[in-house]
Amino acid sequence: MADTLRDELFDWLRIPSISTGGGDPADLVRAAEWAVAKIERAGGTASLESPIAGGNPLVVGELPASTNPDGTATVLIYGHYDVQGAEPFDLWDSPPFEPTVRDGRIYARGAADDKGNFLPLLAAACDLATAGELPVNVRIAIEGEEEAGGASIAAWLAADARGADAAIVYDSAMASPELPAITIGLRGVVLLTFDVRAAERDLHSGIFGGSALNSLHALHSALAQVLPDPATGVVRDELRVGIAPVADAERATWGGLPDGDEALAASGARPAYPGAGAEYVERNGSDAALDVNQIVAGDARTVIAGVARATLSIRLAPGQDPDAMGAKLLELLRSGLPEGAELTVVSSHQAQPALFPADTAAIVLAAQAIERATGSAPALVRSGGSIPIVADFAAKGIPAIVTGFTLPDDPIHAPNESIWERGLELGYAAGREMLIGLAALGDQ
Structure with missing residues (x-):
């Protein structure tokens, strides 16, 4: 699996699907068609949709459950194929659209945000379907405008009448190399x-x-x-x-989170007030x-x-x-x-904030699945940033499992963007376990 997944990722990363200006619109179409072809090879269906005039193509696909699709849960998986521009090129140690491996890391634009983060989840779904072992219906939405506003996916989701029992969003990071995380709240x-x-x-x-x-x-x-x-x-x-107050179940998972003073110092920041580091985790998410x-x-x-x-x-x-x-x-x-x-x-x-309580069934099942896959129970965290699509899921009543297997210091949007190769393995294993574990939602 590992070599095949890396080879596929390299193919996708070589397509310069830049949505923030300066790119070729044809490359956005090529990157979207690449995802369509992968879904179809696994026996699924997929197409490119244009929910708004002039928008970049949205990949909408489906992999039906291998048995009893009418009697099981439906899970929507989300990612994005568009990337930021790569200038200035002279700050890259290797060409941004020619993936290069150095010291266990894959360097390329999109390696962490979001092709390299999302592909293991998509691959897990496709492999389960190919093997006839997919226990849930998987709906797939891969957008090409996340770096440029996300208007098309928002319009598509607003018009969507089918919904899902849960969504998995691979567009965040682990808390540390040893500690996975599920982001249950966004500002x-x-x-x-x-x-x-x-x-x-x-x-x-x-x-x-x-x-x-x-x-x-x-x-x-x-x-x-x-x-x-x-x-x-x-x-x-x-x-x-x-x-909204922080639940005890959330706070109980924070013990292994990185120190706030160290996080500020590593970013070149200075504390805004005495004790800011000690309050960093709660203040910046809650x-x-x-x-x-x-x-x-x-x-x-x-x-x-x-x-x-x-x-x-x-x-x-x-x-x-x-x-x-x-x-x-x-x-x-x-x-x-x-x-x-x-x-x-x-x-x-x-932009609306979002919060999925720690005792939400989908969150509980996902946390159990991630622990089975990685050997560590994930921290339940709140992000200081905003992901509009997650708030849109909340508004539709779809609990979103926001996770990912990049690292906090991965230089997304910067020269020498990269992802650790171990992240691909963890993302694949966790995605597989979540898709299997979320089948229990169909029994509720």
Whole structure:
């Protein structure tokens, strides 16, 4: 299995299926057709669909259960074949679209995100089907826009009437080389760009300084109403409404997680407040966070900026409502403006958080399967980031098992992206065990 899986992965990685600009649309089609052909070789059916005009092709496939397909569970497996661009090429130690093995790692763009992560799951399903041993119906959705917004998969899922008893999403990582993980919670986001205007144009600070309202000063007054407490890093209470508490069953699996201080240091970060490292795991997955991402105004001359633009984001904890928090954020910002300053929204974006309780049947069965495959019970973690498709699964009532067998320090989106070869083996073994174990959902 190992050699065949690696050879297949190399074939897929050689296709430069870049969706973020600068790629050839024909390569996206080739990468999608590669997946279709693999599914069909296993006796399944698959096709390319275009849920939105101008979108990249979505692979939609199916492998029916080997026996009694009408009386067993249905599992939807999800991944993406599109990749980020690879520039600057001179920072790669080997060509990004010519897979190379060095010291037990496979180097190529897409090796970790997501071709090399997802292919072992797809291969496990195909091999079970080929052997006549697939105990569940497997639906397959492989998108080509994950790196560019994911509009097609969102439209497809919204229109889908069949659903599934569970979804498996191989698009995250292990907690460490010894500790697998299931991400049961993901934060949502409110992203807001706005202008604060204090004058019709920039003004001379010698002539008007001290008399004319300064947009940067006004912006600072507004931001002061929403910034986290510098002593604790905690966002103000009005922006923490609805946060779902962490269950004891989750916390009980955190013992082997990497140290927060080490994680910050390894990333070149400095703690935001005393004790930030000790609270890293819980704070970054289970609490709200607010960050100012950009401020653009004025220049280095002695001017009073007439308008200042800022972008800030709130990472929303599971349980929070993006609409309500977005409205409260604007209310608080406006409350801090001095008289005469005006706030205008330039753009905004929202994504829903998601949480699948630790005692969800699909999560329990998946955790047992991963332990059988790897010898270690997985940590049940919450991610500080957002995966919109997972929130979409939650909205459809489909429990999602978000996992994967890359490592936390795999350089995704960066030069020399890679995956450890052991990750392919673990991903295949865990995928096989999960597909077998999730058949029990059909009995409930």
